[in-house]
Amino acid sequence: MRIASRLYYPAVIVILLFSVVAAGAADQTIVLKAVRMFDGKSKALTQNGVVIVQGDKIVDVGSNVAIPSDAKVIDLGDMTLSPGFMDAHTHLTLDFSGDFNKRRLEQLDLNVSEQAIRAVGYARRTVEAGFTTVRDVGSRFVSSREFVDVALRNAINKGVIVGPRMLVATKGIGATGGHFDPTGGFRDFLFGREPDYTDGIANGPDEVRKAVRFEVKNGADVIKAAVSGGVLSLADEVDTPQFTPAEMAALVDESHRLRKKVAVHCHGDQAAHEAIEAGVDSIEHGSFMKPQTVAFMKQKGTFLTPTLMASEYIMSKIDQYPPTLQAKAREATAARSEMFRNAVKTGVRISFGTDAAVFPHGQNAKEFALMTGLGMAAIDALKSATSNDAELLGIAQKVGTLEKGKLADIIAMPGDPIADITATERVSFVMKEGKIIRNGPPSMQTAAESTNITDIAAPVD
Ligand SMILES: [Zn+2]
Numbered sequence: 001m002r003i004a005s006r007l008y009y010p011a012v013i014v015i016l017l018f019s020v021v022a023a024g025a026a027d028q029t030i031v032l033k034a035v036r037m038f039d040g041k042s043k044a045l046t047q048n049g050v051v052i053v054q055g056d057k058i059v060d061v062g063s064n065v066a067i068p069s070d071a072k073v074i075d076l077g078d079m080t081l082s083p084g085f086m087d088a089h090t091h092l093t094l095d096f097s098g099d100f101n102k103r104r105l106e107q108l109d110l111n112v113s114e115q116a117i118r119a120v121g122y123a124r125r126t127v128e129a130g131f132t133t134v135r136d137v138g139s140r141f142v143s144s145r146e147f148v149d150v151a152l153r154n155a156i157n158k159g160v161i162v163g164p165r166m167l168v169a170t171k172g173i174g175a176t177g178g179h180f181d182p183t184g185g186f187r188d189f190l191f192g193r194e195p196d197y198t199d200g201i202a203n204g205p206d207e208v209r210k211a212v213r214f215e216v217k218n219g220a221d222v223i224k225a226a227v228s229g230g231v232l233s234l235a236d237e238v239d240t241p242q243f244t245p246a247e248m249a250a251l252v253d254e255s256h257r258l259r260k261k262v263a264v265h266c267h268g269d270q271a272a273h274e275a276i277e278a279g280v281d282s283i284e285h286g287s288f289m290k291p292q293t294v295a296f297m298k299q300k301g302t303f304l305t306p307t308l309m310a311s312e313y314i315m316s317k318i319d320q321y322p323p324t325l326q327a328k329a330r331e332a333t334a335a336r337s338e339m340f341r342n343a344v345k346t347g348v349r350i351s352f353g354t355d356a357a358v359f360p361h362g363q364n365a366k367e368f369a370l371m372t373g374l375g376m377a378a379i380d381a382l383k384s385a386t387s388n389d390a391e392l393l394g395i396a397q398k399v400g401t402l403e404k405g406k407l408a409d410i411i412a413m414p415g416d417p418i419a420d421i422t423a424t425e426r427v428s429f430v431m432k433e434g435k436i437i438r439n440g441p442p443s444m445q446t447a448a449e450s451t452n453i454t455d456i457a458a459p460v461d
Contacts, residue, residue: 028054028072029052029053029054029059029068029070029071029072030052030053030054030071030072030074030434031050031051031052031053031067031068031071031072031073031074032049032050032051032052032053032074032076032081032410032412032429032431033048033049033050033073033074033075033076034049034075034076034077034078034079034080034081034412035047035048035049035077035078035079035080036049036079036080036081036416037049037050037051037061037063037080037081037082037402038080038081038082038083038379038382038386038402038417039061039083039401039402039403040082040083040382040383040386040387040390040400040401040402040403041383041386041387041401043379044379044418045080045379045416045418046062046063047063048063048064049061049062049063049080049081050062050063050064050065050067051081051402051408051410052065052067052068052071053408053410053431053434054434055434056407056408056433056434056435057405057406057407057408057434058402058403058404058405058406058407058408058410059404060404061402061403061404074429074439076412076429078414078415079412079413079414079415079428079429080412080413080414080415080416080417080423081402081410081411081412082130082382082386082402082410082411082412082413082417083386083387083399083400083401083402083406083409083410083411084130084131084132084133084386084399084409084410084411084430084431084432085129085130085131085132085133085352085364085365085385085386085411085424085427086131086132086133086134086135086352086385086386086389086390086393086399086400087126087131087133087134087135087352087353087354087356087364087385087389088134088135088137088263088282088303088305088351088352088353088389088392088393089135089137089263089284089305089307089353089354089355089356090126090134090135090136090137090353090354090355090356090357090361090364091136091137091138091139091355091356091357091358092119092122092123092126092134092136092139092149092152092163092166092356092357092361093115093116093119093122093136093139093148093149093152094115094139094357095115095118095357096356096357096358096359096360096361098317098320099317099320100232100320100321100322100325101320101322107141107142108142112141112144112146112148115141115148116146116148116151116152119148119152120152120155120161120163121445121446121449122361122362123152123156123161123162123163123164123166124161124162124163124443124445124446125361125362125442125446125449126163126164126356126361126362126364127162127163127164127430127432127437128362128430128437128438128442128443128446129362129363129364129365129427130365130411130413130424130427130430131164131364131365132164132165132399132409132411132430132432133164133165133166133167133389133390133393133395133399133409134164134165134166134167134356135166135167135169135222135263135353135389135392135393136149136152136153136166136167136168136169137169137172137222137224137263137265137284138169138171138172138180138224139168139169139170139171140171140172140180140182140199140200141182142182142183142186142191143182143191145198147170147171147218147219149166149168149169149170150168150170150218150219150220152166152168153166153167153168153219153221154219162437164432165399165409165432166221167221167222167393167395168219168220168221168222169215169220169221169222169223169224169263170200170215170218170219170220171199171200171215172200172224172225172226172265173200173201173202173208173211173212173215173223173224173225173226173251174200174201174202174225174226174242174243175201175202175203175226175242175243175247176194176195176201176203177235177236178201178226178229178233178236178242179226179228179229179230179233179236179242179265180200180201180225180226180233180265181195181201181233181235182195182199183195184233184234184235184236185233185234185235197210197211197214198214200215202247203247204247205246205247205249205250206250208243208247208250208251208254209250209251209253209254212251212254212255212258212260213254213258216258216260220260221260222260222261222262222263222393223251223255223260223261223262223263224262224263224264224265224284225243225248225251225262225263225264225265226242226264226265226266227241227242227243227248227264227265227266227271227272227274227275227280228240228241228242228265228266228267228268228270228271228272229242229267229268229328230265230267230328231267231310231311231314231325231328231329231332232314232321232325232358234322234324234325237328238267238268238287238288238328238331238332239267239268239269239270239271239287239288239331240268240271241268241270241271241274242271243271243274245274245277245278248264248274248275248277248278248280249278251278251280252278252279252280256279261281261282261392261393261394262279262280262281262282263280263281263282263284263305264280264282264283264284265284265285266283266284266285266286267285267286267287267288267332268288269288269289269290269293272286272288272289272293272297273293273296276293276296276297276300276302277296279300280302281302281303281392282302282303282304282305282351282392283297283302283303283304283305284305284307284353285305285306285307285310285332285336286304286305286306286336286339286343287311287332287333287335287336287339288332288335288339289339289343291342291346294339294342294343294346294348295346297343297346297348298346298347298348301349302348302349303348303349303350303351303388303392304343304348304349304350304351305350305351305352305353305392306336306340306343306350306353306371307353307354307355307367308336308340308354308367308370308371308374309354309355309356309358309359309363309364309366309367309370310354310355310358310359311329311332311333311336312333312359312366312370313358313359314329314333314358315329315330315333318330337374340371340374340375341374341375344374344375344376344380345375349388349391349392350371350376350380350384350388351384351388351389351392352367352368352371352381352384352385352388352389353367353389354366354367362446363425365424365425365427366425368381368382368385368417368421368422368424368425369421369422369425371384372421378417378418378421379418381421382417382424386400386401387400387401388400407433407434408431408432408433408434409431409432409433410429410431411427411429411430411431412427412428412429413426413427413428414426414428428440428441
């Protein structure tokens, strides 16, 4: 009894102290002020923006908001507050591009656990660049059964490491010999067997359903599939369809029954039309889509994730890709600019997505200037990375705008992004769920990694 009470009382004191500290932290009101504010949905910026944060939520927002006397005020001065950016197309578990053959060799050498350790730094760089949420659309390692994206997401959610909120797709689903076949381009049977649904490779509607179920079972938040050929794969043509309409219908039906959205990698026009018809939620890339397909997208409300950064970066390093890939990259890039202009003109819903891993992680914001360069209004480009992406990802009730009750994912960039869209590339304040991740220069870790970038390419485009 005595021993028990001796143990009991200190434990009670510790619990009480902990509760006081925890309550204190939750009650700490933080006020963010800046000369300008983008709220994620309005047609213009608000002057003298104020956001009041308590715990992990926004409790008030506007330009003439009363500031509680006990609040900690962070006055960011000549900056623009914004909802945290989102990127609907990343590959945080893969290394970025530059030298296709070097990367291909490294795929065979690199232990998947080492790849996971590298990804920790990629996640940090991405969130420090202002991207508080990403939809990570494909994480596969030839001949490995690991789900590195699921592990990365879980470690971030548990607070073990710092990174963006992740919605992950696990391996991505594709046809034998298609863009997602991890053995494509290697010697026949080098890996001892043909990949199957456990690798994301499926043929026929029933197998496609099985692959969807397998990925959801293993932690997928979203389903990604390759319905046409791609640029960075050796065994396919860039624009040929890779799933039949029946396979696409099964893909969408099974995913939606399990309340998962469907993102499809698609460059070709025929495959895009069939995918839109099947009811996919977003077309990724869409390079060769003709005007009538773009109009069909608008009619069906399908999102387009243009990933302009991917082709931009590949073209800047074109000599470092094999000749067949060079030809595919040239063709896709030549087509995508006109397709994008047309999509903007038609009023298609555009989601912000970059294909990070085809270029160095953390440079996601360079997509904004490419979008405005091809005719998109700056305010619409900002919306694409906030409220549009939140809607596509199905998380608009929680994030995407600066509104009372939303999670406090708030960033700030110097100057006025409407006057100079490249301000988005200089984000220097990042808060995620009420916690300040960055206020000023990047962390030592990110700064060191950014100056120590090696050039490697991943077959993900
Ligand atoms: Zn991709």
